[in-house]
Amino acid sequence: MSVQVWTYLLVGLSFALYIGIAIWSRAGSTKEFYVAGGGVSPLANGMATAADWMSAASFLSMAGIIAFAGYDGSVYLMGWTGGYVLLALLLAPYLRKFGKFTVPDFIGERYYSRTARIVAVLCAILVSFTYVAGQMRGVGVVFSRFLEVDIDTGVVIGMVIVLFYAVLGGMKGITYTQVAQYCVLIFAFMVPAIFISLQMTGNPVPQLGMGSTLADGSGTYLLDKLDGLSRDLGFAEFTSGSKSMIDVFAITLALMVGTAGLPHVIVRFFTVKRVRDARKSAGLALLFIAILYTTAPAVAVFAKTNLIETVSERPYADLPAWFKNWERTGLLTYDDKNNDGLVQYVADPARNEVRVDNDIMVLANPEIANLPPWVIALVAAGGLAAALSTAAGLLLVISASISHDLIKSVFRPDITEKQELWAARVAATAAVIVAGYFGINPPGFVAAVVALAFGLAAASFFPAILMGIFYKRMNSKGAVSGMVVGISLMLFYMLKFKFGLFDGGKDAVAGLQKYWWFGISPEGFGTVAMAVNFAVALLVNRFTAPPPESVQQLVEDIRLPAGAPPASQH
Amino acid sequence: MEEKQQRATAYWKINLRYLLILLSIWFAVSYGAGILLADWLNSFRLGGFQLGFWFAQQGSIYVFVILIFVYVFLMNRLDRKFGYRE
Numbered sequence: 001m002s003v004q005v006w007t008y009l010l011v012g013l014s015f016a017l018y019i020g021i022a023i024w025s026r027a028g029s030t031k032e033f034y035v036a037g038g039g040v041s042p043l044a045n046g047m048a049t050a051a052d053w054m055s056a057a058s059f060l061s062m063a064g065i066i067a068f069a070g071y072d073g074s075v076y077l078m079g080w081t082g083g084y085v086l087l088a089l090l091l092a093p094y095l096r097k098f099g100k101f102t103v104p105d106f107i108g109e110r111y112y113s114r115t116a117r118i119v120a121v122l123c124a125i126l127v128s129f130t131y132v133a134g135q136m137r138g139v140g141v142v143f144s145r146f147l148e149v150d151i152d153t154g155v156v157i158g159m160v161i162v163l164f165y166a167v168l169g170g171m172k173g174i175t176y177t178q179v180a181q182y183c184v185l186i187f188a189f190m191v192p193a194i195f196i197s198l199q200m201t202g203n204p205v206p207q208l209g210m211g212s213t214l215a216d217g218s219g220t221y222l223l224d225k226l227d228g229l230s231r232d233l234g235f236a237e238f239t240s241g242s243k244s245m246i247d248v249f250a251i252t253l254a255l256m257v258g259t260a261g262l263p264h265v266i267v268r269f270f271t272v273k274r275v276r277d278a279r280k281s282a283g284l285a286l287l288f289i290a291i292l293y294t295t296a297p298a299v300a301v302f303a304k305t306n307l308i309e310t311v312s313e314r315p316y317a318d319l320p321a322w323f324k325n326w327e328r329t330g331l332l333t334y335d336d337k338n339n340d341g342l343v344q345y346v347a348d349p350a351r352n353e354v355r356v357d358n359d360i361m362v363l364a365n366p367e368i369a370n371l372p373p374w375v376i377a378l379v380a381a382g383g384l385a386a387a388l389s390t391a392a393g394l395l396l397v398i399s400a401s402i403s404h405d406l407i408k409s410v411f412r413p414d415i416t417e418k419q420e421l422w423a424a425r426v427a428a429t430a431a432v433i434v435a436g437y438f439g440i441n442p443p444g445f446v447a448a449v450v451a452l453a454f455g456l457a458a459a460s461f462f463p464a465i466l467m468g469i470f471y472k473r474m475n476s477k478g479a480v481s482g483m484v485v486g487i488s489l490m491l492f493y494m495l496k497f498k499f500g501l502f503d504g505g506k507d508a509v510a511g512l513q514k515y516w517w518f519g520i521s522p523e524g525f526g527t528v529a530m531a532v533n534f535a536v537a538l539l540v541n542r543f544t545a546p547p548p549e550s551v552q553q554l555v556e557d558i559r560l561p562a563g564a565p566p567a568s569q570h
Numbered sequence: 571m572e573e574k575q576q577r578a579t580a581y582w583k584i585n586l587r588y589l590l591i592l593l594s595i596w597f598a599v600s601y602g603a604g605i606l607l608a609d610w611l612n613s614f615r616l617g618g619f620q621l622g623f624w625f626a627q628q629g630s631i632y633v634f635v636i637l638i639f640v641y642v643f644l645m646n647r648l649d650r651k652f653g654y655r656e
Contacts, residue, residue, distance in 0.1 A: 074623075078600045078604055082600050084634065212617065221618030223620075239612070240612075245605060249601060252601070276645070276646060279638075282638060286638055287635050294628055294632070559578070
């Protein structure tokens with residue numbers, strides 16, 4: 001069977017599975033819609049969190065980014081996993097004990113203020129929308145390459161699927177489809193990695209294969225070989241980076257803290273029964289994530305080595321079929337600058353003839369390594385699972401923010417549960433349509449903004465939640481001013497240095513690099529904005545009245561695990 | 571009431587001490603070994619890996635997973651000892 005047939009088969013089967021689960025687990029109440037009734041087992045929640053967390057960026061782009069950035073790619077590996085340690089130790093157990101539905105719920109109640117709640121809602125919506133548009137785009141890319149429909153049709157198909165199970169099932173439906181999606185995506189990521197690791201190093205474990213000697217009997221270590229190939233072509237060595245140390249430090253911290261502050265991840269810990277289940281499921285989630293994250297650098301090394309060996313100095317006419325297939329998508333380009341009919345793939349931009357998009361490395365990897373068609377199809381199904389699961393989680397946050405945090409808590413407290421459930425469904429539908437629109441007409445900034453969503457989360461939520469738990473004296477004025485100043489500063493820095501908004505637009509961005517504050521890139525600036533958030537909050541707090549006794553009591557209470565109310569008590 | 575309050579305070583203090591120790595390790599493997607000391611550690615090797623590079627792309631992630639499970643174990647034990655187990 002051809003790749004095409006296999007892809008239709010595997011993608012079709014996996015979609016049928018998701019829809020089947022959605023019908024079986026549809027939500028009948030707001031509790032079920034927002035937090036799956038609060039009775040999810042730690043194991044299921046761990047898998048769902050892992051799928052929720054690992055987006056198209058983790059599955060498709062990350063290994064590709066590492067393949068081209070080498071050591072510098074470590075910021076994503078450490079940043080997107082280390083945040084779970086913060087989440088598990090500093091946030092998840094206490095938020096579970098608090099036991100409500102959303103992050104703005106916590107902020108609003110802990111800081112006894114409607115303003116705090118509204119600020120939190122706006123931050124949640126901003127963070128989630130920037131993130132979700134990128135997912136819909138990822139869906140489009142997979143469809144366009146493997147099912148040969150155009151990207152727009154791909155986005156629409158993805159929208160219909162997500163709409164179906166997010167709107168019908170709410171958190172309950174999403175949780176169980178995410179469990180299935182985790183299984184699909186991890187299988188799809190590991191199978192080709194194991195195959196290729198065996199091919200290249202004879203070791204079936206990619207994490208070990210990456211550090212092994214080559215299978216060709218030469219006794220050379222794979223990493224040494226890749227460093228050598230890179231040096232010869234003028235690229236930086238794979239194992240050493242080119243970013244400054246302070247920037248690597250700042251980006252890693254911003255990603256970690258941002259991870260811990262992302263509302264769609266935090267809300268998953270409201271779905272388990274007890275405080276200790278929240279701790280345990282955070283550990284399981286990271287374990288499931290680590291399987292992919294420790295494999296990704298291995299995939300990067302395999303793919304980069306294979307790519308160089310397959311194309312460098314080879315006649316264009318003899319290149320394998322995958323090269324031409326990807327050329328058709330425009331994500332891989334070849335331009336014979338010196339008309340010698342050979343492919344020059346080198347660092348020097350004047351002589352380099354090949355441009356490879358980061359996003360295709362994982363998708364093209366099995367083809368580059370000549371794996372059977374079903375493996376290639378599996379990767380397509382896995383990429384879709386990763387993108388859809390994250391999109392669904394984000395859409396739920398957006399819909400809960402609108403129906404629960406705005407309509408029910410602020411504007412119309414008197415609506416019935418049934419009406420609220422309807423509002424949630426309508427909000428989810430509207431959110432899918434907006435996300436789909438951005439997927440079809442990506443404003444040039446989508447990709448850039450996805451990485452910055454973490455900076456926004458780090459600069460707003462993390463300090464407010466952390467101090468809400470660990471600093472009893474923190475009051476509402478302090479926390480709100482911290483959030484407002486933190487997220488505004490982050491937005492300003494992003495607009496100035498990422499979009500060149502104040503200096504003449506996109507073209508000015510490269511020239512602005514030397515003006516970066518402390519040499520920190522916009523991706524890493526969340527760290528600075530977070531520090532400013534803390535400082536402002538503590539300062540304002542010092543000169544304003546302490547929170548009321550009842551709130552201090554609430555803080556005392558969430559610090560102790562016993563007697564967590566079921567999430568349904570509301 | 572007095573006794574209950576004391577118990578809660580003692581529990582919280584031990585919890586904070588666990589957090590301090592575990593987060594120090596968290597910081598040491600990622601920011602320490604993976605970033606600040608990476609260049610120096612790269613002069614050592616672990617099979618085909620330079621050590622600093624290994625910490626940045628593999629080792630720190632393994633330690634993160636272990637840290638959370640150690641925390642789960644410590645806290646479950648603490649909950650039982652203080653009678654906060656659900």
